[in-house]
Amino acid sequence: MYEIKLYNTLTRKIEEFKPVSPGFVKMYVCGPTVYDYNHIGHGRVYVVYDALKRYFALRGYHVIHVMNITDIDDKIINRANREKRDWREVAETYTRDYLESLRKLNVKVDLHPRVTEHIKEIIEFIQTLIDKGYAYIAPSGSVYFEVDKYPEYGELSGRTNKELWSQEKEFISEKKKPYDFALWKAWKPGEPYWEAPWGRGRPGWHIECSVMSSRYLGKQFDIHGGGTDLIFPHHENERAQSEAAFGVKPWVKYWVHTGMVMMGSEKMSKSLGNIIPLREAFKEWGPETLRLWYLTSHYRRPLVFTEESIKQTQKYYERLVSVTNTIKKLSREAVGLHRMNDEDLKILDKLLEIRSRFHEALSNDFNTPQALAVISEFMTLVFKEIQYNPKYMLVLTAYKLLREFNIVLGVLDKYLAETPEELETLLDNVINIVVDIRRELRERKLYDLADRIRAELGKHGIILMDRGKETTWMRRK
Known part of the structure; x- marks a missing residue:
């Protein structure tokens, strides 16, 4: 069986996957900030890491998959103020939409930690950084990470020019350097707050993921995922504060990022107003088609939305359902034999070769478009040869392959029910x-x-x- 290899954003290389703990894969993926409905750009992140997790499971690994929910943030507060609603109500409304989107996309996450349920741990983490000299308290009561204390800053994103690091510009006056980033934001009248040793306030965005990932996966884990738009500053900041706090390098062995969903030449985003909400996409094309569509492009590349590409995926899915029903029907009609002729053996060899190339594609940096092309060959083989030669051994092998494909694809569950x-x-x-x-x-x-x-x-x-x-x-x- 092929060794699993993944592209590591930090090293910019495709590397052989060797987990921290043999037999286990610990994976953390940045989840949504719940201030609006999910759109199809979010869906790609959910599906890609779910499919990757499924492939690890198919290969015999035990996978722990954690995805956070950011339920306190500037965007949530601003929406609540704009609509004259409680911020908790806003967060809960869009959390429900997120969880419903996962259900429809057949994405299963092991744990969904929420920021507001981990304030105590966040405060303790920040205190550790203060005690170690990596963070400082501003006169306002905000706490900032001092980037110059972490020499490796910029390696993940490839931004080596400090002039490119400036962030949170509205707070530059109280920071030592423009590129220092907030761990704790001091309270402003009308905002929610929690008590901390340095004053009332709430967590900064970046500290949340460091705390929740390490709490459930340990001080070193295997995969950290998210969209490429999170590499800087979010993941760069996470890496800096976590390695500073734990004294462990690397904190994450493999940084794995997905490309953006594009509308033409522009990234799909709420700020540009070019989004398609997932709930509308489900009605238009169905969740199974969408899930398959996300896998038609290599996860590291941009996925360009066109109605034509969705329709092509819809046809692929319909053919996949048809081949599933055909194999199930053949399994009831298959003829058992004591001997297979040369033609039967050739078909069997083709099936085994298809399985090998399916695993070769997914083992090589999770090449799902190549895997889907291999499955297309499988469908052609079923319709052209096995359908007219329903020998028990051939039908049984085809059925087992189909179930193996679906462990990763996750779109045929209702057609392959067996329990x-x-x-x-x-x-x-x-x-x-x-x-x-x-x-x-x-x-x-x-x-x-x-x-x-x-x-x-x-x-x-x-x-x-x-x-x-x-x-x-x-x-x-």
């Missing part, structure tokens, strides 16, 4: 549909067809009970 609970739910849904159709036949006075449906279901232990226009059903024990 008793899943099959029970699927059967119930089908019976309900048949009962609804029979009700309509009775309303049209097509009683012969209605009676035939009732009789056929009865042969399989499904008993229908009519009461007026309503019908209920039960299974015969």
